[in-house]
Every structure is written in structure tokens, then in C-alpha cells.
Amino acid sequence: MKVTINGKPVEFTQAQSLLSLVESFGAQPPYALAVNGQFIPKSQHASYAVNTGDSIDVLSPVQGG
Amino acid sequence: MDNVNQAISDTWSIYGTELSSRLLIGSALYPSPAIMQESIKQSQAEVVTVSLRRQSPESAGGQAFWQQIQSLGKKILPNTAGCHSIQEAVTLAQMSREIFDTDWIKLELVGDEYNLQPDPIDLVKATEILLNDGFKVLPYCTDDLVICRHLVELGCEVLMPWGAPIGTGKGLLNPYALSAIRHRFPQISLVVDAGIGLPSHAAQALELGYDAVLLNSAIAQAQDPVMMAKAFKSAIDAGRLGYLGGRMPEKDTANPSTPTLGMPFWHQM
Secondary structure, rough: EEEEOOOOOEEEOOOOOOOHHHHHHHOOOOOOEEEEOEOOOOOOOOHHHHOOOOOEEEEEEOOOO | OHHHHHHOOOOEEEEEEEOOOOHHHHHOOOOOHHHHHHHHHHHHOOOEEEEEEEEOHHHHHHHHHHHHHHHOOOOEEEEEOOOOOHHHHHHHHHHHHHHHHEEEEEEEEEEOOOOOOOOOHHHHHHHHHHEEEEEEEEEEEEHHHHHHHHHHOOOOOOOOOOOOOOOOOOOOOOOOHHHHHHHHHOOOOEEOOOOOOHEEEEEEHHOOOOEEEEEOOHHHHOOOOHHHHHHHHHEEEEEEEEHHHOOOOOOOOOOOOOOOOOHHHOOOO
16 A cells, blocks of 8 residues: 655555554654645544555644744 | 833733733744744743644654743744645644644735735635634735725634735835724734834834734844844834824924024024
8 A cells, every 4th residue: 555644655565544654654743644635633543544545744843933 | 000011011812812912923044943942032922933844753853843932831823834725724724723732823825926925815715714613813914904804704803914025024015004904993903914124113013003013034034133032022012102102193394392482583584
């Protein structure tokens, strides 16, 4: 199964939840997640099933004006 | 307490949250994290703006920055900077609400890359979606009175018209338009956001009756950001007092301030 995380292609063999996938990517809290441009609340990270072709965004705080 | 101290201690509000400081300060573009922290402290701002971007695990996910901001103990105002569509802005706002644990959102929706002007039409649409989703929206908008009216009618209690395009430091390009918005919506908290380059620009905004200013580059990109932060604090206090003091009537002809009665005879025609 192929997905992209923060624009980088990632391939994995077993079905994974969104949470385990971003953890294996190395995501460190605090972060918020979106799949295909839609916000996925934290309460759904462990149960959300990722599909091939999904585009996952892992966002964290940065400086802003 | 005398009148001056009473004036200095007056407050304004963001959706019911009372604030004493009339400066909202950005957290970007400082020469170093230490200068950022000290500048924010010296500005005495109570609200700091932040954003969200893709995490890079190699850089520990931006944890250091977030800890620095948290250590300041300020209220957080996340922005949607860089968003070009309604969906992008709504998604980023929802992600911000979860991470920063606030329903405040500085809604930015770029309409044109040339001057980073807000898209007035999509801004109104996105504002409606976010207000209906429970957000307290602080829209970054142009100084168009009618767009502001639409935003107020949707339920915005704060408006943030630009002084000039982001990062230009040109000051208030259209004081007439900004003043008209002030007079038209006396019940709304108004913040001049973007374009301020000098403390005098901030003072002018406060003199027009604006409740606050939001700025970043003017302090962060000053040669001495910490000193400039203090300067903005003083200018904003001066501008607020100037507004409360009530300006003298403007005249087209000269009027001597020194008494003319008793002029020495040799000056009389």
C-alpha cells in the first residue's frame, strides 16, 4: 500500500491505522493530522483506516505572524 | 487614580476575553529564539500569533519553538497564513483548534500572490463555515466597508483590516477607509493587521479609535527588536491616550496660540 506523508512517498505491506503509520514516520507530539485535506481529530487517529493513495499531513506549531 | 492612569488601564475584548494590551504580536522572523522571547516580553503583548506547518521529524517536530512560546504564558492566536482556498483554511483552522486548544482563529485567505491581499469573497464564505463550527473568527480583511459589514452580519465580533500589504511596513495607506470602518461599527473590536512599520503607524491606528494593532515584521526585523518592542508599547499607549483625549478641531486657516491682546505697539500695522 502506498501513501504520502507530508509529501513523501511511503510504502507498507500490512494495513495500519493512521496513528501507527504516523508514529512509524517519526511524528512527535504536538501534531495534528489531515488525510486528503480533511482534518482527522485525535480521537480517531487509532481507528482511522488508511487507504492506498491517501495523502497524509502531519502538522506542528511554527512561528507565525 | 488620575485620568491618565485610568485611560492606560482601559481594556478591550476578543469575543468577551478582556485584554489590557493593545498589541498582538507575531512570533516569526526574529534573529533568534532568545530575541523573540525577550521582544514579546518587552512588548507586553498578551496575545501571540503562531501557525502550523508540516512536521519534520529530523528537527524534533518544532517542539523547541512550541515550548518557548508556552513558557511566555501568553494567549495563542493561530493563523491560517498561506491558505489559498476555503477548504485549506477550514482544515488548518480545525487542526489549529486541536493543537493549540483555542477556538480563536486569525483567518487569512490569500486572494493574490502579488500583494497577498485577502480574497474578500472566499473570506466571507470561510468565515461563515468557521463561525458555524464554533470558532471565534478574527478575519484578516481589506479596508472595504461592505466586506466588513458582511463579516459583522455573520457574527464576527472582531475585524482585522489591513493597514498595508503584509510585510511592507508602509503604514496606514488609507486612513479614511479605516476611519469609516471605525465609525460604522462602533461596537466591533477593530485591529489594524499588517503593514505597520513604525511605532508612529501604530499610534495613528489607535488615534483613529482602533482597539489594537497586530504586527510582526516591524519588531522582528528592526535592527534592535527588543528596543523596538518597547517603542511600540509606548506608541500604542500614546495613541490610545490621544484617542481618549479627543483631538482638537482641524482648521484650514492659522490661528495664533499666543494671546494677541497686549502686543507691543511697534508690531502693530
